Amino acid sequence: MMRPQLVTMAIVVVMAALCGSSTGSVVEVPEVTQAPPSPPPPHNRKIQTRSRGNSFRGQAITTTTSPQKSENCHELMTSLNNRVSLLATLDGDQRHRLEVIDKKLDQLEDSSTARMESIKAQQFDFNTRLDSVEQVQKLSRETLEYIKGKTNRIFGLRRVRELKHKLNNRKKLNEHSRPTRGVSDPILDERLNALATLLTSTALSVRSVQIEVANLSRVIRRQNHFLQRTSHGPSAVQPPIFYGPSAVDGVHPNYPTLPTSCVYSNLATPGILKVKLTSDSESFYVSCEQDWTVILRRSSDDVNFERGWLDYREGFGNLAADFFIGLDKLHALTSSALHELRIVMEDFAGNDVDANYASFAIGSESELYPLTILGKFQENLTYSAGDSLSYHAGAKFSTVDNDNDNCLECNCAMKHKGAGWYSNCATSNSFGQYIPQDQNYAEAGETGMWWDTFRGAKYSLKKVRWMIRPIAEGLDALRR
Incomplete structure (x- = not known):
């Protein structure tokens, strides 16, 4: 298709040619090449003179109208040139708009591609987690079936032995009772029934004692196993390094080496304990509350938690007050043994609630x-805070200078003024800003220290503590 300005230029050229040809035909007068005619008679001369006068007047009229047509053609060409310029400007604007539209389409395509890649990554991560959960369920079912089979075999054999033993006892009783049965059957039957009842109760008592002995033996074996696992150093006796209230009578129990967790310290009072996870690892201090290891404590605005990646990696604060243990130490603790998690929260009205998770x-x-x-x-x-952490499962840790959340258009750490395992973005914010009581803690927005299922996302809490405790084999039996 021809552009509009080309068509207009062609029209201008044609009009110019037409104007030029019309002007030339009007101005141009043909030359007389023949000899003059013989003088006419007088009468004819008047007529000829009148005719020539008319001819001269026609030429004069034609000559006067030619400049007017030329001026009209000039104005027409000027108008056409202006329209051509206007069309050229419109064409340039149209090309610019098309370029802008193409650029925006390219940006939209790039953004859509990035979103699709992110969705694919999330789907792959979800499938991986689903596979791992299915594998764990399969292993759990197999383990339960194995334990069930073992239990059935054990109790089945015991039941058979008990029945045989009862049958032998009845045979012996029958043999002893035959000589006297003819003398006094009612009295003998009553005595036999009483004896059978006594034997049954005795058997039940013996059975319960056997079960208790077996449980105690199992606990002792597991406790010895724990002591062997924790005794990595020399056999020299060394008490744990403990800073806090003194123990009963000022004496602490002796240990072959540094404990690996607060649960192995047997200390009933809060304090600071030095632990060593393996013989090759470096020892470090932790804050203990009974057998729980405190990894996060928030109770005032003395410590700023809006920090960078390096601070959260190494840890910061005061173990005796507000602090975070550090991601490196937390990884070392949770990778040395499977731990359970307990989160204790308190609002400004004095309400204490807990959120416990089976593993962490x-x-x-x-x-x-x-x-x-x-x-x-x-x-x-009894006093549950509700579940506001399961949403964050599987998420990577993010800080204000290291954004690892799944939000493409925001930085969740900056949005919530803290750090944490954000996933587009959060249902809790334990690492957020601390809002004191003299400020508007009840309407702090999502930048405070909040738990969505306890007082909502706008309410900044008064206190928060995160604590972990190892779940080792036989530990539940020791607690009971």
Whole structure:
């Protein structure tokens, strides 16, 4: 298709040619090449003179109208040139708009591609987690079936032995009772019934004692196993390094080496304990509350938690007050043994609530410290805070200078003024700003220290503590 300005230029050229030809025909007068005619008679001369006068007047009229047509053609050409310029400007604007539209389409395509890649990555991560959960369920079913089979065999054999033993006892009783049965059957039957009742109760008592002995033996074996696992150093006796209130009578129990967790310290009072996870690892201090290891404590605005990646990796604060233990130490603790998690919260009205999870562990720095394991939320608590952490399971840790959340258009750490395992973005914010009581803590927005299922996202809490405790084999029996 021809452009409009080309068509207009062609029209201008044609009009110019027409104007030029019309002007030339009007101005141009043909030359007389023949000899003059013979003088006419007088009468004819008057007529000829009148005719020539008319001819001269016609030429004069034609000559006067030619400049007017030329001026009209000039105005027409000027108008056409202006229209051509206007069309050229419109064409340039149209090309510019098309370029802008093409650029926006390219940006939209790039953004859509990035979103699709992110969705694919999330789907792959979800499939991986689903496969791992299915594998764990399969292993759990196999283990339960194995334990069930073993239990059935054990109790089946015991039941058979008990029945045989009862049958032998009855045979012996019958043999002893035959000589006297003819003398006094009612009295003998009553005595036999009483004896059978006594034997049954005695057997039940013996059975319960056997079960208790077996349980105690199992606990002792497991306790010895724990002591062997924790005794990595020399056999020299060394008490734990403990800073806090003194123990009973000022004496602490002796240990072959540094404990690996607060649960092995047997200290009933809060304090600071030095632990060593393995013989090759470096020892470090932790804050203990009974057998729980405190990894996060918030109770005032003395410590700023809006920090960068390096601070959260190494830890910061005061173990005797507000602090965070550090992602490196937390990874070392949760990778040395499977831990359970307890989160204790308090609002400014004095209400204390808990949120307990059956298991808890995080990954290494090369994985960006993801929340790899978060067990089932325990709903049977008397004062439960509700579950506002399961949403974050599997998410990577993010800080204000290291954004690892799944939000493409925001930085969740900056949005909530803290850090944490954000996933587009959060249902809790334990690492957020501390809002004191003299400020508007009840309407702090999502930048405070909040738990969505307890007082909502706009209410900034007064106190928060995160604590972990190892779940080792036989530990539940020791607690009972």
